[in-house]
Amino acid sequence: MAGNFWQSSHHQQWMLDKQDLIRDRQHDLAKLTDEEYQKIFNFFASIIQVLGEQLKLRQQVIATATVYFKRFYARNSLKCIDPLLLAPTCVFLASKVEEFGVISNSRLITTCQTVIKNKFSYAFGQQEFPYRTNHILECEFYLLENLDCCLIVFQPYRPLLLFVQDIGQDDQLLTYAWRIVNDSLRTDVSLLYPPYQIAIAALHIACVMLGKENLKPWFAELNVDLDKIQEIVRAIINLYEMWKSYDEKKEIQALLAKMPKPCPAPQR
């Protein structure tokens, strides 16, 4: 239920298995390497993030939109729906579910246009944001169907706040861990692990970064599967490793060109 993760659709239907994920991505991974696939998701997660920020949405809403996006492509190939359309659609749907008040259609489209033009011209060049309200609305139905109407997503932010409270309020630690949770949205962890585990992993990384040795006993006392936490830590560290040697501005055009694309209806 909405307040209880263990009875939620998130836990019961959307904790995916790593092997299933790999299998469902077969089609895309025939055309893209694992790393290229990751980079493409990283890019669209940025679009969702920037769109959300421009629309003044809370991080919680942005995170939910990102999870919708990932859930859709966990079950479908990138070619099924153009991710440039799905990304704003996820933002639109998440803002309604998370009670932010409805974003007007025109404001959404205008924001997409300016964001694509001003912030992502390195990827799309002179190409304008090509979609209109009717495309978003049509896409929204497909999204809702593919999500099987599971719209409430649990995020690591709330457990994170509780853990930091338990540790004894530490603003620097919270800031670091919070950002790491944001970064984790660019990996698959939100599809694979419960949010409280992601929060713990983020805290763990933050402690290492800040050299906080004194929290070791706190971690040791937690009643969690430390292997799982290690897996999450590794996924996030891998992302940071990837970022070190990656210049999105230079590479993304080639990646987008390589990405599987929707095919139109056959010509008669």
Added chain:
Amino acid sequence: MGDNYQNKIMAPVMMDYEFKMKTQNERSKVEDLFDFEGCKVGRGTYGHVYKARRKDGSDTKDYALKQIEGTGLSMSACREIALLRELKHSNVINLIRVFLSHTDRKVWLLFDYAEHDLWHIIKFHRAAKASKKSVMVPKGMVKSLLYQILDGIHYLHSNWVLHRDLKPANILVMGEGPERGRVKIADMGFARLFNAPLKPLADLDPVVVTFWYRAPELLLGARHYTKAIDIWAIGCIFAELLTSEPIFHCRQEDIKTSNPYHHDQLDRIFNVMGFPQEKDWEDIRKMPEHATLVKDFKRSNYQNCSLSKYMDRHKIKPDSKAFSLLQRLLLMDPNRRITSEQAMQDPYFSEDPLPTQDVFAGCQIPYPKREFLTDDDQDDKSDSKARQNQQQQQQQQQPNTQQNQVQANSHDHAANNAKRMRMSGQNQGNNPQGGQQEFHQQQQMMFGGQQQGAGSQQQQNFQQRF
């Protein structure tokens, strides 16, 4: 990108043709799976509700299909789907499935069918009272209803969901069948998660709860919804069940106002409850509309008013357990109002007759089934016409309501102004069944575990009024 140039001049291919065709073929249409034509049973602000049967005859149960008003996914549709998708409790209506109709962009929700609701049940009793007829119901029925309402709300509240629109029309009761006499809280369109409100809730929809069931703190401008607001509404419903009259009935001309302050409604509450003493509600001074309250109202005008006098006039003794629980639910100070959990522990529920799972306790259900509405009287809102219709068409079923002074709120009117039609048998086609992917299996939960076995005793225990 190599295909930049092309993309600029051609409309983009947003969706893969093969994907589109595949999903289209797999998608089942509501009208292919269900028969519901001409079977409209309800009309609310947010949709039309139909009584439906499966076409393939794989079961002969009745279902309720709610077609959400307007097209596409409104915010309230999103909220209703999002929450109902997660909720699972025997006293909360079960969302079986969602149908999205891509061609006309309509959203349909499939629920279990509930033959009765408290609006109709209370109306039936009120009409009987007016014509001095008696209705035979088990003695513990009100108690059972209240217990199950509290149970459902307790579940919602402990899962961080506020209902926010509790009123008799939204409390459904199951008819004959495996869940006979079970309360189902419905209409979650307004409900929202309150563990992390992203905006002050009062900002979003100007007017939310029907005024009669609105807690005094809301009428005084409280900015946030709370569990206590739902509890007040339950108190109002309890009183209405006990007396057949809406306890805080108030004429309402302009219900669309965005101002929460409502003089007449507050006046009505004080007329029943008396004007709150400082010591009873210390924080009343902090309410946004407190200054207006002080300006508009004189304590001395309500000197002789009290809940016990009001209820006594309606034959509910101030020393009864029912009254003492009612008083705890209807405390003016939201901080003192009891929680659903405390209410369920109240001695009222451990006193004979004990609450039963089947609120009818195995007795015959005296209320008529829902009638079908026709489409052509949507705009008919005149009260007199409604009464005529009811008189003409319901004479055998229901006593007339002519002397009935109580007015329903506007949409309930609309729903009841409709012309009634006799129930017609539903035809059952034999369409091959598509892949059924419904959310939860129908559940048969036991009632709380504690209160059981009083049913048989109660069968003999009728009372005339309830």
